[in-house]
Amino acid sequence: MSVAVSPLAPKSYPDMPALRGVRMATAAAGIKYKNRTDVLLMVFDKPASVAGVFTKSKCPSAPVDFCRANLGGGAARAVVVNSGNANAFTGLKGKAATELTAKSAAAAVGCSEGEVFLASTGVIGEPLDASKFAGVLGDMNVRAEADFWQEAAKAIMTTDTYPKVASRTAEIGGVIVTINGIAKGAGMIAPDMATMLSFVVTDADIEPAALQALLSAGVGPTFNSVTVDSDTSTSDTLMLFATGAAAEDGQVKVTNADDERLSGFRAALNDLLKDLALQVVRDGEGARKMVEVTVTGAENDAAAKKIALSIANSPLVKTAVAGEDANWGRVVMAVGKSGEMADRDRLAIWFGGVRVAVNGERDPNYSEAETSAVMKLEDITVKVDIGLGQGTATVWTCDLTKEYVAINGDYRS
Amino acid sequence: MSVAVSPLAPKSYPDMPALRGVRMATAAAGIKYKNRTDVLLMVFDKPASVAGVFTKSKCPSAPVDFCRANLGGGAARAVVVNSGNANAFTGLKGKAATELTAKSAAAAVGCSEGEVFLASTGVIGEPLDASKFAGVLGDMNVRAEADFWQEAAKAIMTTDTYPKVASRTAEIGGVIVTINGIAKGAGMIAPDMATMLSFVVTDADIEPAALQALLSAGVGPTFNSVTVDSDTSTSDTLMLFATGAAAEDGQVKVTNADDERLSGFRAALNDLLKDLALQVVRDGEGARKMVEVTVTGAENDAAAKKIALSIANSPLVKTAVAGEDANWGRVVMAVGKSGEMADRDRLAIWFGGVRVAVNGERDPNYSEAETSAVMKLEDITVKVDIGLGQGTATVWTCDLTKEYVAINGDYRS
Numbered sequence: 001m002s003v004a005v006s007p008l009a010p011k012s013y014p015d016m017p018a019l020r021g022v023r024m025a026t027a028a029a030g031i032k033y034k035n036r037t038d039v040l041l042m043v044f045d046k047p048a049s050v051a052g053v054f055t056k057s058k059c060p061s062a063p064v065d066f067c068r069a070n071l072g073g074g075a076a077r078a079v080v081v082n083s084g085n086a087n088a089f090t091g092l093k094g095k096a097a098t099e100l101t102a103k104s105a106a107a108a109v110g111c112s113e114g115e116v117f118l119a120s121t122g123v124i125g126e127p128l129d130a131s132k133f134a135g136v137l138g139d140m141n142v143r144a145e146a147d148f149w150q151e152a153a154k155a156i157m158t159t160d161t162y163p164k165v166a167s168r169t170a171e172i173g174g175v176i177v178t179i180n181g182i183a184k185g186a187g188m189i190a191p192d193m194a195t196m197l198s199f200v201v202t203d204a205d206i207e208p209a210a211l212q213a214l215l216s217a218g219v220g221p222t223f224n225s226v227t228v229d230s231d232t233s234t235s236d237t238l239m240l241f242a243t244g245a246a247a248e249d250g251q252v253k254v255t256n257a258d259d260e261r262l263s264g265f266r267a268a269l270n271d272l273l274k275d276l277a278l279q280v281v282r283d284g285e286g287a288r289k290m291v292e293v294t295v296t297g298a299e300n301d302a303a304a305k306k307i308a309l310s311i312a313n314s315p316l317v318k319t320a321v322a323g324e325d326a327n328w329g330r331v332v333m334a335v336g337k338s339g340e341m342a343d344r345d346r347l348a349i350w351f352g353g354v355r356v357a358v359n360g361e362r363d364p365n366y367s368e369a370e371t372s373a374v375m376k377l378e379d380i381t382v383k384v385d386i387g388l389g390q391g392t393a394t395v396w397t398c399d400l401t402k403e404y405v406a407i408n409g410d411y412r413s
Numbered sequence: 414m415s416v417a418v419s420p421l422a423p424k425s426y427p428d429m430p431a432l433r434g435v436r437m438a439t440a441a442a443g444i445k446y447k448n449r450t451d452v453l454l455m456v457f458d459k460p461a462s463v464a465g466v467f468t469k470s471k472c473p474s475a476p477v478d479f480c481r482a483n484l485g486g487g488a489a490r491a492v493v494v495n496s497g498n499a500n501a502f503t504g505l506k507g508k509a510a511t512e513l514t515a516k517s518a519a520a521a522v523g524c525s526e527g528e529v530f531l532a533s534t535g536v537i538g539e540p541l542d543a544s545k546f547a548g549v550l551g552d553m554n555v556r557a558e559a560d561f562w563q564e565a566a567k568a569i570m571t572t573d574t575y576p577k578v579a580s581r582t583a584e585i586g587g588v589i590v591t592i593n594g595i596a597k598g599a600g601m602i603a604p605d606m607a608t609m610l611s612f613v614v615t616d617a618d619i620e621p622a623a624l625q626a627l628l629s630a631g632v633g634p635t636f637n638s639v640t641v642d643s644d645t646s647t648s649d650t651l652m653l654f655a656t657g658a659a660a661e662d663g664q665v666k667v668t669n670a671d672d673e674r675l676s677g678f679r680a681a682l683n684d685l686l687k688d689l690a691l692q693v694v695r696d697g698e699g700a701r702k703m704v705e706v707t708v709t710g711a712e713n714d715a716a717a718k719k720i721a722l723s724i725a726n727s728p729l730v731k732t733a734v735a736g737e738d739a740n741w742g743r744v745v746m747a748v749g750k751s752g753e754m755a756d757r758d759r760l761a762i763w764f765g766g767v768r769v770a771v772n773g774e775r776d777p778n779y780s781e782a783e784t785s786a787v788m789k790l791e792d793i794t795v796k797v798d799i800g801l802g803q804g805t806a807t808v809w810t811c812d813l814t815k816e817y818v819a820i821n822g823d824y825r826s
Binding site for chain 2: 055056057058059060086088089090091092093094123124125126127229233234315316319320322323325328329330332333335336337338339340341342344345347357359360361362400401402404405406408409
């Protein structure tokens with residue numbers, strides 16, 4: 001198991017400001033690891049609006065079922081996240097574990113179990129001993145503080161090599177609001193929601209339905225456009241909470257996602273979601289290179305995205321990137337296997353700024369040296385023009401390295 | 414680039430009998446490699462019935478286009494196969510190369526260009542210098558002999574570590590007929606036809622339409638049920654030729670695939686196709702273990718196959734197998750991401766004969782030692798019962814190893 005920090009990790013971390021209305025604490029409950037924090041408690045002292053998007057897996061984890069059921073209530077007082085055990089494929093025991101955790105959290109925070117949200121990450125199929133939470137949540141609620149985002153991000157890591165945090169500000173009707181988010185990822189990362197665990201909180205005052213609409217729209221070009229290994233987790237969870245504390249500064253509550261006052265907030269939220277999603281890719285298991293794949297000229301945007309994902313998920317494309325080989329023939333292969341409309345003789349392909357193929361064959365001006373220089377970079381862009389229509393999409397992935405195989409051949413995750 | 418023979422290679426090779434009506438020769442035309450055979454010529458002295466199935470790629474190679482166009486004629490006199498260059502994504506030059514090759518072959522053998530079939534394998538995007546064939550095909554036709562199957566199989570290898578051959582006999586109306594086949598595979602192997610190059614010849618006397626029906630039906634549970642890396646080649650080609658020489662022994666020509674006299678032939682053909690397909694998987698790039706995935710109890714057979722392929726293509730399942738880790742949680746993940754109907758709490762999973770999960774959780778009698786012993790085997794079976802319906806499917810794959818990454822990170826294929 002690789003322990004060094006990914007070479008693609010951000011060179012610096014943003015300051016994560018405290019955010020009014022939410023407090024956090026972490027603890028070492030001994031779920032799987034000894035002597036490392038493995039539980040995160042987020043407390044909203046007043047009920048926060050809540051929105052969520054979850055894995056499309058037909059075999060979701062017990063916490064995903066639990067959150068979906070509570071989402072209708074629209075209000076959150078507590079979030080409990082643990083690493084070390086996904087509480088997935090644990091049968092009736094899994095459901096019992098979520099109920100016991102929610103009961104413990106509700107007692108600790110002083111709320112109803114319907115206001116508790118849960119997420120678990122780690123090994124699948126092992127029963128989760130939720131009684132371990134009961135002993136720590138009460139104390140965590142007492143200790144929880146607002147200026148704790150970096151620690152919170154660390155507590156939910158599994159094979160992640162660095163904590164993932166992002167912060168943005170926006171204006172709603174003249175009032176400045178803040179959005180903070182954390183995420184964990186690393187492996188079992190693919191679209192079809194939401195590819196990992198991520199928790200985003202804002203002090204804006206926004207009603208649950210509007211918050212859900214913002215989140216559902218924001219996830220498409222961000223978390224649903226990244227893939228590490230095409231494998232979709234049973235536990236993928238992305239939640240957005242609005243504490244409403246900005247009402248103290250005079251922000252008038254927003255009830256509709258189409259409200260014009262949200263334009264800046266929407267942009268800031270989407271930018272933060274993209275930031276977190278790309279951090280997940282940059283920490284893909286074994287990743288040494290980040291790849292941005294853009295498809296233009298497809299029949300429509302959906303076709304463009306399917307083609308882009310076919311390229312981004314191709315083991316042969318990803319190993320070629322790992323080997324710094326500008327193997328555009330494999331890009332053609334991946335376009336062809338996507339099943340979407342394509343005309344071999346209209347394709348054009350670029351690596352970085354270098355056009356390597358045009359009109360269905362190698363570019364007459366192709367320069368091996370120039371292309372090789374592009375492939376040596378840490379961040380590589382692949383662009384494919386299908387030449388048929390107006391559809392475009394961009395997705396992000398990383399290379400497929402021997403380290404990915406080593407990490408996943410050794411680790412019972 | 415790994416050069417050692419796959420540890421999963423057959424322990425012994427079958428004798429490949431000469432087959433009446435077809436002669437073969439190989440030559441070193443210097444397409445890419447020096448001093449190795451890279452061209453195969455098959456000659457049918459009398460026109461053979463012909464059937465074919467090809468890649469479903471939207472960006473097929475020029476030879477695939479060429480074969481599809483000629484298939485309607487129903488008759489074959491010559492097949493030219495080269496390794497070292499796939500003549501794919503070569504634009505108008507690619508079409509010109511197929512035309513020049515066909516012209517050279519027609520002149521050498523004395524047939525029309527419509528009776529020539531072509532296949533190319535190797536690097537994509539490099540122009541193929543077809544003039545090199547002109548110099549060798551005439552001599553090859555003179556040298557071509559019937560007892561040449563092993564050499565033929567060797568000539569079409571790329572990253573294959575062993576030649577793939579199979580032979581069967583069957584009875585049609587009391588007359589014994591033979592079926593011989595060769596294949597090449599290794600990487601860029603996935604269903605959606607036909608995952609590699611394979612040429613099968615029989616001396617049976619069967620009309621083209623019946624032959625096509627037999628082949629189209631036979632490919633589903635064989636070549637279309639194997640996957641190495643989920644990547645579909647631009648060049649996948651499987652062709653079946655019937656020389657009709659068995660007519661000399663009194664075999665009455667078969668004109669309809671539903672003819673009862675074909676029952677033995679159909680079984681022998683399907684068995685041979687499966688044999689060749691599994692040889693392709695056993696030579697998957699970097700493969701150290703062969704995995705048979707069987708899904709039962711799915712909504713229907715198509716759903717079962719989709720689930721089975723989701724398991725067989727999952728990088729996390731395949732790396733777990735490489736690491737000899739009975740990580741059934743990843744099997745659950747792959748079932749869930751397939752999109753097909755599944756109920757987490759009805760799933761049961763077996764590795765080898767050991768049931769590891771039942772009723773949506775770990776089997777109460779789960780034995781880590783017993784399961785670990787299964788994972789150390791070279792041939793591993795994974796069985797999943799969905800518990801919902803009667804749909805079943807079996808597919809085959811290999812593990813994902815560091816060698817796969819090494820082979821494909823270094824080789825411009």
